[in-house]
Amino acid sequence: MTDSDLQRGLEGVAVAETRLSRVDGAAGELVIGGFPVAELATRATFEETLHLLWTGDLPDADELDSVRSALAAHRDLPEETYALLRAAAEGGSTAMDAARIGAAAASVARTDAADPERDARLVVAQLPTAVAAYWRYWNGEEPIAPDPSLGHAANYLSMLTGEEPAPETVRGLETYLNAVVDHGLNASTFAARVVVSTESDVVSAVTAAVGALKGPLHGGAPGPVLDMLREVGESGDPAGYVRAKLDDGERLMGFGHRVYRVRDPRAAVLQSAAERFYRDRGDEAFLDRAQELESVAVDALAAHRPDRRLETNVEFYTAVLLNGLGVPQELFTATFGVARVGGWTAHCLEQYADNRIVRPRAVYVGDEGRTWTPIEQR
Numbered sequence: 001m002t003d004s005d006l007q008r009g010l011e012g013v014a015v016a017e018t019r020l021s022r023v024d025g026a027a028g029e030l031v032i033g034g035f036p037v038a039e040l041a042t043r044a045t046f047e048e049t050l051h052l053l054w055t056g057d058l059p060d061a062d063e064l065d066s067v068r069s070a071l072a073a074h075r076d077l078p079e080e081t082y083a084l085l086r087a088a089a090e091g092g093s094t095a096m097d098a099a100r101i102g103a104a105a106a107s108v109a110r111t112d113a114a115d116p117e118r119d120a121r122l123v124v125a126q127l128p129t130a131v132a133a134y135w136r137y138w139n140g141e142e143p144i145a146p147d148p149s150l151g152h153a154a155n156y157l158s159m160l161t162g163e164e165p166a167p168e169t170v171r172g173l174e175t176y177l178n179a180v181v182d183h184g185l186n187a188s189t190f191a192a193r194v195v196v197s198t199e200s201d202v203v204s205a206v207t208a209a210v211g212a213l214k215g216p217l218h219g220g221a222p223g224p225v226l227d228m229l230r231e232v233g234e235s236g237d238p239a240g241y242v243r244a245k246l247d248d249g250e251r252l253m254g255f256g257h258r259v260y261r262v263r264d265p266r267a268a269v270l271q272s273a274a275e276r277f278y279r280d281r282g283d284e285a286f287l288d289r290a291q292e293l294e295s296v297a298v299d300a301l302a303a304h305r306p307d308r309r310l311e312t313n314v315e316f317y318t319a320v321l322l323n324g325l326g327v328p329q330e331l332f333t334a335t336f337g338v339a340r341v342g343g344w345t346a347h348c349l350e351q352y353a354d355n356r357i358v359r360p361r362a363v364y365v366g367d368e369g370r371t372w373t374p375i376e377q378r
């Protein structure tokens with residue numbers, strides 16, 4: 001193998017087949033389970049999307065009932081997990097650390113050996129409970145018990161706030177969860193598939209995936225996007241803000257993508273959802289400011305990097321929408337995990353069905369032929 005074989009970051013390298021989603025970075029297309037993202041995101045409940053990804057088909061009414069009740073039955077956490085989450089919150093851990101703890105601890109609730117389908121339901125059901133419990137402890141409050149009568153999205157919001165959310169808030173969150181549930185072989189999904197390729201279990205794979213999602217280059221951007229929107233709101237000078245950031249060599253959060261060379265199609269879906277939501281509430285100032293900043297930023301990035309198209313990615317309108325829905329900024333990335341765990345678990349099932357251990361190679365650039373120096377001579 002030579003240096004010329006090196007594909008840093010595996011860019012453009014295909015390592016698996018998937019039926020779950022198709023990402024076309026040049027055309028700006030995303031198809032999930034055969035549906036254009038805009039259609040699935042705005043029409044499906046999250047439970048329908050999960051069934052679609054786990055089985056390949058939309059559920060009929062009985063199947064949907066059975067997904068709903070399986071998730072509702074698995075939502076609560078063992079006492080030991082609540083204790084760990086309390087310790088994490090009181091010790092100052094982030095929500096993503098709590099999500100990782102919650103994912104890893106899902107095996108505590110298992111009474112028998114690992115089973116991929118059952119573990120998928122378990123970890124999807126428990127992740128929102130772990131995030132919400134952490135958030136309650138973080139605020140010095142006790143967790144709200146999951147409500148089995150509510151759907152997945154409504155229950156998550158209710159565990160965060162203690163109130164049953166309005167239908168338009170649930171719809172907004174479901175649109176978000178569906179829009180980001182799967183996205184080809186992104187870093188966290190790849191991490192999950194690598195773990196499962198060793199014939200390890202789904203809970204371990206999801207734990208690794210949460211760790212990968214935590215990084216700012218992957219799932220950590222929407223919080224900083226909201227900071228940016230707030231700073232621009234205070235300064236009232238989006239162009240000046242963007243120029244200063246780029247002149248300082250900083251990256252504008254919510255822009256650029258490894259795969260898309262045009263606007264991320266999820267940005268349009270989330271922008272429309274945000275428009276509906278803010279308009280219904282009669283409060284459009286924040287949304288208007290975001291749209292103005294987007295337009296200024298895209299123009300500035302084009303002037304800054306004429307050689308590389310840097311367009312709006314999913315995180316920009318994630319921040320705008322989740323902020324409107326009342327999801328706390330500290331939970332943005334963890335809420336991304338609450339969605340993407342659907343994709344991670346579906347990829348795990350796919351990998352089990354057609355497995356080959358993932359084992360790439362590295363180009364060795366270290367020394368050769370060294371001779372051993374005893375410690376007293378070093």
Ligand code: ACO
Pocket residue numbers: 216217218219221250251252253254255256257258259305308310313314315
């Ligand atoms: N602002 C300013 N410059 C940028 C931006 C940006 N948002 N994104 C890329 N660039 C520049 C880089 O500085 C780099 O310049 P260089 O070649 O002089 O080093 C060039 O464009 C290419 O960037 P890469 O990092 O090679 O692009 P890559 O495809 O590897 O990275 C990434 C994509 C990580 C998303 C990048 O665009 C970025 O850091 N964006 C900001 C963070 C962000 O929004 N993350 C969320 C991504 S969406 C998701 O993961 C769900």
